[in-house]
Structure formats: C-alpha cells, structure tokens
Amino acid sequence: GQSLEQPSEVTAVEGAIVQINCTYQTSGFYGLSWYQQHDGGAPTFLSYNALDGLEETGRFSSFLSRSDSYGYLLLQELQMKDSASYFCAVLRNFNKFYFGSGTKLNVKP
C-alpha cells in the first residue's frame, strides 16, 4: 500500500512564507506533485519533482528528498487568494497517482 502524510491545516499572515510538508511511503515511486484546490473548485497542478532538490515557479517552490521520502511546498509573499487546500500526490508506476488528504491554508490579513 501507500500513505501520504501532510498537516490538516496551516494558518499564516498575508506577506509571510509558509511551508507545507509531505511525507510518503510507497513502492514504485516516480515523483511528487502538488495541487491547489479552492473551495468548490477542481484541483489544479502546481509543481512536480522527480529528482532531489528544489523547483521554483514564481512565488511557489517545491522540494523533494527521495532518500527521506519527504517533500514540501513553499509559498512566499502570501496573498489572500492563496487561501485554499493543497495536496501532495505521488506518481507511481503504471501512471497511477495517489493523493494526500490535503492541507487547508488560511491566509489572514
């Protein structure tokens, strides 16, 4: 089987930096993805890490350590519109994706 652990909820202030961690246990691991979902909406892709290290896309960065089965999503210069749920997901063999239960980010003024 597989498991992904991420915090259920995080609160931060507008303009701050927040890190959302994800630890995973799985076989056939290919990479780790992050998705954002606003209330009532569909998940949208943010980033993907197949190799160890940091990937940066604008205000968002994602990190992966394959040896530690660990990754995180870093959001900088938080804005109110970043209030959403964030999901980590592992890509396994046979093109299967498995999602964590999500982290609800509350951004306060």
Add this chain to the structure above:
Amino acid sequence: DAGITQSPRHKVTETGTPVTLRCHQTENHRYMYWYRQDPGHGLRLIHYSYGVKDTDKGEVSDGYSVSRSKTEDFLLTLESATSSQTSVYFCAITRTGSINEQFFGPGTRLTVL
C-alpha cells in the same frame, strides 16, 4: 483548460438505483482517471484507463465499474448506489508527453439518499 467536461454536474438519487457519470475530453489523450473526494480523505483513485477498453482498478474500486469504448469518453457506473457513495467525483486526464501533470474536470456532486 484541457477540454474536460463532466455530466451531470449535480445529481440526487435514491439508494439502490444505478447511476452513470460521464467524462468527456476533446484532446484524445490516452490516460483518464476517476477520483472521489470526501472531507478528510483528499482524492482517492477509483479506476483509471490507459486506452480504449483498457482499464484498471484504483484504491477504492468496490461498488464501481467503468467503461471506455471511445478515446474521448470514460464512464463511471454505480451499479446500485449506496449512501456511502455520496461524494464529489472528479475526472482527470494526463496529457501525452506530460504524464506527471493531471488536469481535472469540474466535478460531479452526487448525493445518494
């Protein structure tokens, strides 16, 4: 936007009735997926398809069946709906050559009374 539509968008049905949800894509991608999303559980894979008539089970496939007779359509059927299948159902695709990124449809909210 990957040209994914789902129908119906909302449905209320009674326990024991059959229900079919449709996912349609306009870009002829090979891989299609069905997920359900419930509070506290994130997205859980029900079934997926890697081509016409080629499907496989996900982590929560009991009580669900799928069919894919055309590249553009992936159908999810609840043979006899139960209240535990009340959920939001999302269809997703991965684009050929970009398998690490999933694109999701708008979702179907299903309520089983």
